[in-house]
Amino acid sequence: MEKMFKYAINLVLRRKFRTALTSLGIMLAVMLMSFILFGMTDLKNVMLSEIETRFNPLDLYVSGQDNMSFGGMAVAPTKDGIKKEETVLTEEIKEKIQQISGVESVEPLLFINGLDMYLEDDDTPYPMKLIAASDLPGNHHIFKSFYGDKDTLDSYEMFVSKYVVSFFETTQEDIIGKKIHAKSSSSGSFFSAASKSMIDKEYEFTIVGVVDTGNDAFWVNNDTALDILVDLGGYDDGADYISNVGYFQLYVTTNEGKTKDIERYIDEDLKLFVISSDTILGFIDTFTAGLTIALILFGSISAIVASIGIVNTMIMSIYEQTREIGIIKAIGASNTQVLLIFLIQSSLIGLFGGILGLSVTFLLMKAIDPFIVQTLSTQGFVDIDQFFHFQFWNAFIITMFSILVGVVAGIYPSMKAAKLDPVKALRYE
Numbered sequence: 001m002e003k004m005f006k007y008a009i010n011l012v013l014r015r016k017f018r019t020a021l022t023s024l025g026i027m028l029a030v031m032l033m034s035f036i037l038f039g040m041t042d043l044k045n046v047m048l049s050e051i052e053t054r055f056n057p058l059d060l061y062v063s064g065q066d067n068m069s070f071g072g073m074a075v076a077p078t079k080d081g082i083k084k085e086e087t088v089l090t091e092e093i094k095e096k097i098q099q100i101s102g103v104e105s106v107e108p109l110l111f112i113n114g115l116d117m118y119l120e121d122d123d124t125p126y127p128m129k130l131i132a133a134s135d136l137p138g139n140h141h142i143f144k145s146f147y148g149d150k151d152t153l154d155s156y157e158m159f160v161s162k163y164v165v166s167f168f169e170t171t172q173e174d175i176i177g178k179k180i181h182a183k184s185s186s187s188g189s190f191f192s193a194a195s196k197s198m199i200d201k202e203y204e205f206t207i208v209g210v211v212d213t214g215n216d217a218f219w220v221n222n223d224t225a226l227d228i229l230v231d232l233g234g235y236d237d238g239a240d241y242i243s244n245v246g247y248f249q250l251y252v253t254t255n256e257g258k259t260k261d262i263e264r265y266i267d268e269d270l271k272l273f274v275i276s277s278d279t280i281l282g283f284i285d286t287f288t289a290g291l292t293i294a295l296i297l298f299g300s301i302s303a304i305v306a307s308i309g310i311v312n313t314m315i316m317s318i319y320e321q322t323r324e325i326g327i328i329k330a331i332g333a334s335n336t337q338v339l340l341i342f343l344i345q346s347s348l349i350g351l352f353g354g355i356l357g358l359s360v361t362f363l364l365m366k367a368i369d370p371f372i373v374q375t376l377s378t379q380g381f382v383d384i385d386q387f388f389h390f391q392f393w394n395a396f397i398i399t400m401f402s403i404l405v406g407v408v409a410g411i412y413p414s415m416k417a418a419k420l421d422p423v424k425a426l427r428y429e
Helices: 002-014 016-054 091-098 162-167 222-233 238-244 259-268 277-320 322-330 335-378 392-418 422-427
Strands: 059-063 103-113 115-119 130-133 157-161 179-184 202-211 218-220 249-254 273-276
Touching: 016 277, 016 335, 016 392, 059 259, 091 103, 091 249, 103 222, 115 130, 130 222, 157 162, 162 202, 202 218, 222 238, 249 259, 259 273, 273 277, 277 335, 277 392, 335 392
Parallel strands: 130 218, 157 202
Antiparallel strands: 059 249, 059 273, 103 130, 103 249, 115 179, 157 218, 179 202
């Protein structure tokens, strides 16, 4: 066996340039697979980490409709597929959830859509036409961070996100005390169409704090939100709005050890939609797994191209070594031994390409990592010092994959070499 390895290595090194070109195909396939596996694993970890920092595992978000559905439908809907009707989240439902054993608190959440938001003395509106509302203090963990002297909101006072500070090219210190003017937008918003009753409506808020909330850029308290929603919608009062439209969500805080049971009860007994950290983590896990599989299938095309290069190299090697094959068979080498010699040769080509591909990938990851970290940071991801991590288990899988490509590609040429007649091979010119 040792002699077969040495001979196979000799065959690989005999044509260094050809071997290098053949390994180049494997190297490119390995680089593509490496970026897919490493990149998707790291992206998943970053997303999971971000969710875990923003969502407390004891918190639940209760909705009257399925807020995990976005846009259109991936498949045709059926009547059997409708399990729960949409429910208006009224005060009665809020109180019912509050009385569940293990529920610590229930906080209503509201949203106002379709308002253009201007900072005083600035005629450029903020891109998001959305105001969120709750009575949570600025130092609550839902906000992640808070800057300001006042962490509770009074009537027509507002928290703004760090994104707003950055957009209006100011600082946290300077934006405190300034006014936000909300004007009705004729174009409506992503969430709602423009309404005739909204024309010429305008509201003014005083900024009292800066929070880190992800996409939610503006926050007011519930009384302020209801006042505006009643004015925009033509309702009699806040109670009229809640009884007809309801709260957007109910933010439920649970006691440790009770979260799963409460989530199950709200989902199955109250027939409401519940979003928990486990729900979002499961969605991310499924999404990244599916995307990874799709990318791997796409990347497999490069592996097929690389295997064709190995087949070509191996066949050329057999033609060049025909007399040698005849000699080693004449002195007693069996067909199996000849087969193994050329399979070892093809697997070594795959191994060389795999190691080279992983090495180049490692260097590239080190080079581009700071740019990816900076990009993610500008998109709102926090506490990211490094994106790419060299994962030894994935590196091992990729190395085995490159060897397997070499072996599979070498089967036909190796069988061709093993079947050579030694007498005809010795006469080959």
